[in-house]
Amino acid sequence: MLALCLLWLLATVPVRDLLLNTLEQHYSALDMAKVEIAGAGETAIVVLGGGLYAQAPEYGGLDSLHDDALMRTLYAADLSLQTGFDVYATGGALKPGRAEPEGDVTARMLVRFGVEPKRVHSENRARTTWENGTFIRDMMQQSGVQQIILVTTAWHMPRSVRVFESLGMHVIPAPCAYRVEHQAYDLRSFLPRWNVLADSGDGLHEYLGLLWYYLRHG
Numbered sequence: 001m002l003a004l005c006l007l008w009l010l011a012t013v014p015v016r017d018l019l020l021n022t023l024e025q026h027y028s029a030l031d032m033a034k035v036e037i038a039g040a041g042e043t044a045i046v047v048l049g050g051g052l053y054a055q056a057p058e059y060g061g062l063d064s065l066h067d068d069a070l071m072r073t074l075y076a077a078d079l080s081l082q083t084g085f086d087v088y089a090t091g092g093a094l095k096p097g098r099a100e101p102e103g104d105v106t107a108r109m110l111v112r113f114g115v116e117p118k119r120v121h122s123e124n125r126a127r128t129t130w131e132n133g134t135f136i137r138d139m140m141q142q143s144g145v146q147q148i149i150l151v152t153t154a155w156h157m158p159r160s161v162r163v164f165e166s167l168g169m170h171v172i173p174a175p176c177a178y179r180v181e182h183q184a185y186d187l188r189s190f191l192p193r194w195n196v197l198a199d200s201g202d203g204l205h206e207y208l209g210l211l212w213y214y215l216r217h218g
Contacts, residue, residue, distance in 0.1 A: 007192070007197070008192050010196075010197055010200040010201075011192030011193055011194065011196050011197035011200070012189065012190050012191070012192060012193075012196060013181060013185060013189040013190075013193075013196055014185055014189060014190065015200065016179070016180075016196045016197075016199045016200045016203070017180045017181060019200055019203035019204065019207075020155050020179055020180050020199065020200075020202075020203045021180050023154070023155040023156075023157070023158055023203065023206055023207075024154040024155050024157075024175070024178055024179070024180050026157065026158045027154075027157050027158070027161065027173040027175055028175075029174075029175060029176075029178075030079075030149070030172070030173065030174040030175070032082070032083075035172055037083075037147070037149070037172065038146055038147055041144065041145075042144070042145060042146040042147065043083075043085050043145065043146070043147050043148070043149065044085055044086045044087070044088055044140070044143070044145045044148055044149070045076050045079050045080055045083075045085050045086065045087045045088065045148070045149045045151060045174075046087075046088045046090065046136055046148045046149070046150050046151065046164075047072050047073055047075075047076035047087060047088070047089050047090070047106060047110075047151040047152070048072065048090060048091065048129070048132055048150075048151070048152040048156070048160060049069055049072075049089070049090060049091025049102035049103065049106060049126075049132075050065070050066060050067075050068030050069035050070075050071075050072050050152070050153060050156075051065070051066035051067070051068055051069050051102075052064070052065065052066055052069070052094075052099055052100070052102055052105060053065060053066045054099050062100075062105075063099055063100045063105050064105065064109070065102075065105060065106065065109055068153050068177055069091075069102065069106065070109070071153070071176055071177035072151050072152055072153060072176060072177065073089070073106050073109050073110060073113070074113060075151055075174070075176040075177075076089075076110065076151040077109075077110050077113035077114060077115050078113075079149060079151065079174060080110070080115045080119060081114055081115065084119075085119070085149070086119045086120070086121060086143075087110055087115055087119060087120055087121070088121045088122075088123060088136060088139060088148075089102075089103045089104075089106035089107045089110060089120070089121070089122050089123065090103050090122075090123040090126050090132045090135065090136055091103045091105075091106060091123070091124070091126055091132070092124055092125045092126050092127045092131070093124070094127060101122075101124030101125070102124070103122040103123045103124035103125075103126070104122050104124050106122070107120045107121070107122040121139070123135045123136055123139060129156075129159060129160055129163050129209075129213075130163055130213070130217065132160075132163070133160075133163040133164045133166075133167045133169070134167060136148070136164070136169075137164075137167045137168065137169055140169065146170060147169070147170035147171070147172060148164065148169055148170070148171055148172065149172045149174050150164060150171050150172065150173055150174060151174045151175075151176060152175065152176070153175070153176065153177045154175035154176065154177060154178045154179070155179065155202060155203060155206055156206060157173050157175045158206075158210065159206060159209050159210050159213060161173055162210075162213065163213065163217075166217065166218075179199050
């Protein structure tokens with residue numbers, strides 16, 4: 001009965017929002033007019049992977065991007081089109097030999113969204129957020145980039161910024177794909193929904209990830 005009650009609560013909108021709100025509000029949405037950004041060549045956009053949609057039939061069996069990854073990529077493409085900055089897509093293959101590296105898939109979608117191919121770069125080895133930061137840092141050092149505009153889902157941003165800053169990079173957070181509702185709750189908000197339960201699971205996973213990274217990397 002206790003487990004059933006916990007599942008019910010985690011599948012409701014108010015509890016989901018309580019879990020995610022602290023994560024999502026840690027960094028405000030990017031306002032380009034209010035941040036000091038260096039010029040082209042010194043600044044680049046980095047977009048983190050968020051999951052593959054494997055062997056998509058509508059794309060002839062090619063791998064595409066899952067929901068969060070697609071939202072991140074769309075926002076990164078929009079920022080690049082606004083600023084002219086290069087975009088670095090990072091993400092490896094969680095199942096080598098069975099799927100494309102996510103960085104390569106993201107790079108392909110960035111071009112489909114209108115970013116010039118010469119402005120798109122792929123890092124295709126990373127399998128964790130820490131590896132995202134490590135491999136991107138190496139690429140930034142080689143290219144002479146001084147600061148990055150970091151694009152990831154809003155609830156994933158606190159851990160991502162910690163990782164990239166701990167590796168010595170100057171980070172401008174650009175969160176996207178917020179999930180917390182800002183409208184008044186009604187009766188339906190307290191009824192369990194599977195997608196809300198999945199959101200709560202992401203929040204719990206992220207808190208555990210913050211704790212794990214603190215214990216492992218400081």
